[in-house]
Amino acid sequence: MNSQHNEILWRTDPGEGKLITFIFILLCLLAASLPFENILIILAEIDTPFRPHRILAIIIGFLIFLIIPLRNLIYSSNDLKLAGIYLLGLIPTFVAFLDNRLEFDYFLLTSLQLFIILWIYFMVKSLQLSELRIKHLFHIFCCFTLLNAIYMIYIFVFEDIGRQSGFMDNPNYAAFTLNISLAFYLYKLVLPGSQVQKYFRLYYLLAFCIVLAGIFVTGSRSALVSLILTILLFGIIHFSWKRLFVSLLFIFGVFIWVRQHEIGQKYLDVVPLLNRLEALSGREESRLTLWIQGWRAFEDTYFLGLGIEQFKNPKIYSQYLQTSDNPMLVSQEGLVLHNDYLAVLFEFGILPFLLFISFYFNIFYKLLMQLKQQEGSLWFVCFVNVLVFSFFDTTFQSLPFWFVILLLSALADMKLSRSQFTLDEQSMSISK
Structure with missing residues (x-):
């Protein structure tokens, strides 16, 4: 099927074609800016919710809204579940307001961030970019994540041996982008039947090593789980004895080099991820305490929900968390639940939780x-x-x-649309 079939089918004005190209350039800038979301704070010490990448997302969505007629806005039923999650979450939020336990600032800030996310999500999905353009956006995102990884490693080696996030909000978010990039570069290395030129293969190998090092300096344990799963899944899907042997030989060689060189041993001893695994072993898991106490708070609302972003509300947090035996939690003014699934369940309610699970499952299945x-x-x-x-x-x-998620959802829907389009073409040819 022609790749242009997925580009907005209603477009007839050549001027709109130029505008679509301009919007795509802005989307490329957005993809490049996301791994640098914290750049204003780091370079200019300006802390504002209206960061460059969010302003750019609003502008892109507005431009798409201007050129696409309302009747041509295209959303799948799965996409609409996201809007349903937020709207249904307003019910327990309103109840919290009536009970005089709503922390309005938390609700407003999260609502603003969710609006920007949903705005760019729905607008870009309606744009129906071609598969090639979506892949370009993904590649740009991974390349600029690689640049952030280089900056993180530089800071770790020369300035601060603690956990690093580079230009991102926190180490966990940085770890996620690094895990996605690692999957991309690892895929390029294990791509079956790949005829990639040698210098490209060298680039992918170098990028893989840098991103892997970046993951270790984030100190994120969730990143370690994702890393192991990524390697296992690729190993199962694209299994090859040759690749297995080369990979083990490479890992063994790196390990020997680190052990034999003083500078390598020096930094190995302070790698944040390894240090955290050792330091936190045998201690009460903070996330588990958050989840248990979150369930207690959810029960006390008669399973209606706490309200959007209300778990860290000081009134709730002090009641359920600051009486725990975990000093890390007691010393905090308020922490999020560190679990999307439970955050939706405990704060938004049961029905939004089911919609959220269904949204994820739909993309996963496709x-x-x-x-x-x-x-x-x-x-x-x-x-x-x-x-x-x-x-x-x-x-x-x-x-x-x-x-x-936007890019993966678009690719999942596109493949489905492509197969349906092919079937329609076949049925038309048969009828003729």
Whole structure:
């Protein structure tokens, strides 16, 4: 099928074609800016919710809205579940307001961030970019994540041996982008029957090593889980004894080099991820305490929900968390649940939780069905990373996270539309 079939079919004015190209250039800038979401704070010490990447997302959505007639806005039923989650979440939020336990600032900030995420999500899905353009956006995102990884490693080696996030909000979000990029570069290395030129293969190998090092300096344990799953899934899907032998030889060689060189041993001893695994072993798991106390708070609302972003409300947090035996939690003014699934359940309610699970499952199933197609394993593994990260963190304020979901969802829907279009063509030819 012609790749242009997926580009907005209603377009007839050549001027609109130029505008679409301009919008795509802006989308490329957005993809490049996402791994640098914190750049204003780091370079100019300006802390504002209206960061460059969010303003750019609003502008892009507005331009798309201007050129696409309302009757041609295209959303799948699965996409609409996202809007349903937020709208249904307003019910327990309103109840919290009536009970005088609503922290309005938290609700307003999260609502603003969710609006920007949903705005760019729905507008770009309606644009119906071609598969090639979506892949370009994904590649740009991974390349600029690589640049952020280089900056993180530089800071770790020369300035601060603690956990690093580079230009991103926090180490966990940085770890997610690095895991996605690692999956991309690893896929390029294990691509079956690949005829990639040697210098490109060298670039992919170098990028893979840099991103892997970046993951270790984030200190994110969820990133370690995702890393192991990524390698296992690619190993199962694209199994080869030769690749297995080369990979083990490479890992063994790196390990020996680190052990034999003083500078390598020096930095190995302070790698944040390894240090955190050792330091936190045998201690009460903070996330588990958050989840248990979150369930207690949810029960006390008679399973209606706490309200959007209300778990860290000081009134609720002090009641359920600051009486725990975990000093890390007691010393905090308020933490999020560090779990998207439970955050939706405890704060938005049961029905939004079911919609959220259904939304994820729909994309997962479509990508699973496309596993044997070209690059199907890459998109599937990336979405597994999404599922894992959602289990260990709360992402409703993370545009980079939802940008990846946007691209994967668009690819999943596109493959489905393509197969349906092919069937329609076949049925038409038969009828003729």
